[in-house]
Amino acid sequence: MDFQYSDKMQTLIAQVRDFIDTEIRPVEDLYHEQLAKSPWETPAVMDELKEKAKAKGLWNLFLPSEYGEYSAGLSNLEYAPLAEEMGRCRIASEAFNCAAPDTGNMEVLAKYGSEAQKKQWLEPLLDGRIRSAFAMTEPEVASSDATNIETRITRDGDDYVINGRKFYISGAMRKTCDIMIVMGKTDPDNPNRHQQQSQILVPTNTPGVNIVRPMQVFGYNDAPEGHAEVIFDNVRVPKENMILGEGRGFEIAQGRLGPGRIHHCMRLIGAAQEAFELMARRVNQRVVFGQPMSKQGSVREDLAKSWCEIEQARLLTLKAADTMDREGNKVAKDLIAMIKVIAPNMALNVIDRAIQVHGAVGLSQDTPLVNFFSYARTLRLADGPDQVHMMQLGRTLAKQFA
Known part of the structure; x- marks a missing residue:
């Protein structure tokens, strides 16, 4: 597995990061103001962001190259750092038309849908109209x-x-x-x-x-x-x-949930990285007992543990994505199960430490930390609870080494 991103991917990563920093973050407050007025309507500013992202070609990046005409031409491994960037800002994925549950539904229709179903539902989803x-x-x-x-x-x-x-x-x-x-x-x-x-x-x-x-x-x-x-x-x-036909629902669900699970993990790596950087800045700026928090041994340990845990989860996510690309989702199922357990738990640990060093403000709406925490905790249940993934993985390992 090549850990160096190609020039094309480095350019795409920079483009996605720049779009988030210059277009999305400056209007986050406006997004939430508009949302408060009509909670179940897409804020107008999000529609504007979508048009800008589409115009820059930063659109539907999640569909792997196997989907041909519907794909942005990226592999799962190439999409991973882009999803990580999106995960650092809770409203970013939608701006690029890469938000769940639409991503999974589009994959289902692209992979299993009839031509009529694709025409009626996949095309407007890909276009961001519905x-x-x-x-x-x-x-x-x-x-x-x-x-x-x-x-x-x-x-x-x-x-x-x-x-x-x-x-x-x-x-x-x-x-x-x-x-x-x-x-x-x-x-x-x-x-x-x-x-x-x-x-x-x-x-x-x-x-x-x-x-x-x-x-x-x-x-x-x-x-x-x-x-x-x-x-x-x-x-x-x-x-x-x-x-696809009667009796094929379980088959479709398995085909849908594999990519969806790893996309969530990719975004969680980004959320954890964002939480880490907020924590690292906070401990350098905040003075307690006459010195910056970064001088405290326990704080330094929290930073070190968090960095180790994020990097471990990131590498396993990339390995799972690479295996999906080279050998298919079925072969990669154990790796997907592993990262689906590890990434949410890692993110919860890192985000919790970030909340702790922020004190009361870490519990407030002034940082994204509580929202990140809620998202990470939800992912220990969504797309299959930890226990199911571990049960299935354990069963496979028991057979393998019997």
């Missing part, structure tokens, strides 16, 4: 085991009828969320539990789609995308909305 949601998690069952899902997708003539209750459906609160990919069971009695599920496209304006409420995360409503509770009450969509 937003989307992915509806899998349910409140009544342990959704960490996707085979538990109870939402029913029933064939009725030329239609499918959907009934069920979902929650923490990221993106569904946003007014421009036009489409949801819904996972449910078409064949609940199939003896193969991994062939019971299917995924189907459901426009959010379809009768029977009821957005009940936004779920909070550590008290945040995460506007403008939000995390909705959604009830599907006899929702009827045409049979052409089925993705």
Whole structure:
């Protein structure tokens, strides 16, 4: 694995970093002012940022080169440092059209969608004209085991009828969320539990789609995308909305979640790096007991441990990305599982230390630290909890060394 980025990538990294520093950070306060007036609408300043990013060619950078015409032509390894830069600012990913859950949904449509589905939904998503949601998690069952899902997708003539209750459906609160990919069971009695599920496209304006409420995360409503509770009450969509075919839902989910997991890890490296730099500046500026905090031995240890942990996680993320590029997502699944456990826990440690050296201000809205912490803690559950990844990894290792 080559640790030196090409001239092309060094230029792209500099362009993304410069755009964040000169275009996004200066309008963050305005973004939040506009958001407060209408929480579920995309702030106008974000639309302006998107147009600027698109004009500079800093757009849809996440789709790897295997997706041909839809791709920006980057590998997973090349995208990693760009996602890290975006992770340093919580609103940056959206400006580049590289924000979840749209990234995963676009990958699903690009990889598994029919030509008609691509035309109707993928193209406007790639263009940034609409937003989307992915509806899998349910409140009544342990959704960490996707085979538990109870939402029913029933064939009725030329239609499918959907009934069920979902929650923490990221993106569904946003007014421009036009489409949801819904996972449910078409064949609940199939003896193969991994062939019971299917995924189907459901426009959010379809009768029977009821957005009940936004779920909070550590008290945040995460506007403008939000995390909705959604009830599907006899929702009827045409049979052409089925993705790939009945019984392929679990297969699609695995294809979707691999890249999504590592993208989150890439961004978490950036959040941790930003927290570290805020901490390093703080300890040099803040005087306690007659000297800068940086003179305290415990503070120096926190800096050293944080730097070690960030670099370890970064290297494992890059290794996983490189393996995905060279050998495919399936071969890289153990590395993806490893980094999905390590990156959120690393970020939580680093961000917590940064909060501690900031004192009370570290708990306030005057730094991004609390928001970073909430994001990192969420990622110990989202896209599969730590325990599931470790269980599967442990099972593989036990077989390998039996």
